[in-house]
Amino acid sequence: MTEKAYILGMDIGTTSVKVCIYDPITKELLAKQNKDTAANIPSDQGIEGNKQDVPKIVSAVHYCVSRLPRDLLRHVNRIGVCGQMHGVVLWRNRAWEKIEKEGVVMRFDAIRENMSALYTWQDTRCKPEFLETLPKPDSHLKCYSGYGCATLLWMLKHKPEKLKNFSCSATVQDFVVAMLCDLDTPVISDQNAASWGYFNTEQNEWNTEILSSIEFPVNLLPKIIKSGEAAGILKSSWNGIPEGTPVGVAMGDLQCSIISTLETEQDAVLNISTSAQLAIVSDSISDLGCNTIEHLPYFDNKYLVVAASLNGGNVLATFVKMLQQWMLEFGFHIPQSKVWEKLIALGLNASDSNMKISPLLLGERHTPTSKASVENIDLSNIQLASVFKSLCDSLIENLHCMMPKEILQKGKIKRIVGNGSGLSRNVVLQRAVEHYYSLPLEFTSGGDAARGAAIAVVKIQNV
Known part of the structure; x- marks a missing residue:
């Protein structure tokens, strides 16, 4: 009898978290859960700012995964993650902790004191006159307000001391992957890197020379991995998912929604x-x-x-x-x-x-x-x-x-x-x-970004 092998797909969206268990053989969703994050928090930029509380987002992830059937979770052998593009969260050290009971990891918590809020794609603090002062990216893609690099460049000008408090930055879905894999340095897919600005898709590289020329802290930029590849492995058994399970690098929710829908x-x-x-x-x-x-x-x-x-x-x-x-x-x-x-x-x-x-x-x-x-x-x-x-x-x-x-x-x-x-x-x-x-x-029956995240990591083998 063939051993069951399922994929956990996660979509960390703008307003909610959605998760599913996907059978790559039958192409069916065996179970799914979702929860509104209710994560919006006030910004010191008023209506021009748009921030979310990352611990609340992580809590919604835990809520959803913990309510999936345990008899399915124990057969998960890959994890695919996607989420809201463009946004940026900063952190230092390992900004998470494992909550254990009798040696079993019950959940992960984000440590608010070790991280910034998530500055989302809806943030409009980068006005046209500010963006016009920035160097032109070496890319076919422009950099707009709400994009990770634009937000960090705004902070470099207006709140440089804030940046010095952190050693890492990435999208919120990259943060979740770093947390699950216990990564010292976050990784980011080419899809999410392109959503940040100052990324050359053909060379698959950050515009580090351009950014360094304006004293941007390039050490904050995450390492780039191609979408669909592994970021690492699950460092601890989690809600019944075995320790050592490969975790894909987080991808864009748009791309995962498309791959789930396109026939x-x-x-x-x-x-x-x-x-x-x-x-x-x-x-x-x-x-x-x-x-x-x-x-x-x-x-x-x-x-x-x-x-x-x-x-x-x-x-x-x-x-x-x-x-x-x-x-x-x-x-x-x-x-x-x-x-x-x-x-x-x-x-x-x-x-x-x-x-x-x-x-x-x-x-x-x-x-x-x-x-x-x-x-x-x-x-x-x-x-x-x-x-x-x-x-x-x-x-x-x-x-x-x-x-x-x-x-x-x-x-x-x-x-x-x-x-x-x-x-x-x-x-x-x-x-x-x-x-x-x-x-x-x-x-069609597709259209679910969490399902798309699962489909996109089907080819990942053991890391």
Whole structure:
């Protein structure tokens, strides 16, 4: 009888942690768990800062894994990890501890005193005028606010003493991998390194000379490993997973979501959750004549051609919260689920209107100072149904401006595969996708980044 061999997949996202146990033979998910991290904390930069508490994120990881069936966990022989890209956390020494009971590791805890907060991809402290003072990266990719290197360069200028307190930096998912493998020096995948800025994807190297020239502490940069390779091994048995289990280097949640979803390279994948991304796979970097598209490292030396908008489900969620607040001020409390249900029902029956909404509530990386606005308001389109439909249309129209359908046609894309709760639960958005791109939108059984992380480490052998 063949010994069972499963993979633990983990996705450490912007708002939640998701984990699963994946059977690489049957390609089935045998179990899964998720938990909201509730990790946001106030920033000294006000609304321009965006920080999260890493111990709360680590606690959510423990919560999820500990609730997976033990009879499955003991057959896990590889661990794949992915998570929110661009962000940065700093730490010194080993900023974690193992909590043991009778010689068995029950959980890992992050030591808050030995680390910074996580500065996330949503952090906007790096204003255009600051970014313009920075040297140009030796890369086809730019460096934007919220990117790890940009945030560290901002600290170098405004809080240099803070940087001197730490010896390591990486993404939060890299921190979790370092914790599980008990690494002295963190490692980072080419996918996450590319999301930091100042990384050359073709040479697979940091721009250390450029960064050193402006006195950036390059000793803080993690070591680079190709996505899908091992970062180390589990140093202690953990929730029944055997000691010595290989742990893959942490990857980007976007790439893992794509590998979980993509069925053929004639598919485009549209993900709308907190933000929004439309992506297709390419063999190489090419000039598409569009500065709103990026080529990000994927797997097997391929690239993702991506339009990554900062405005997605977060904009619609803000609209819903605004309506809730208005009703509360009139003395009525309406649950969020009821607001969503009503809006989608109204939007499905709404006719087209001439209202034009710019949904750029969070700006965009290529135009960070842009704001949301509404034009052509008149008596015929002020009904809630018209406003909601116009808002959904505007989000897809914005994505279409970033990656026009002609690029998908040139890539011989036959359909768009949908992904993310922001899209799967909203039929009004789905109709807008088919309208703007003139392609069928379908949902497959994939789309889970935790599952993608498990798929991506299938080839890892014992380290």
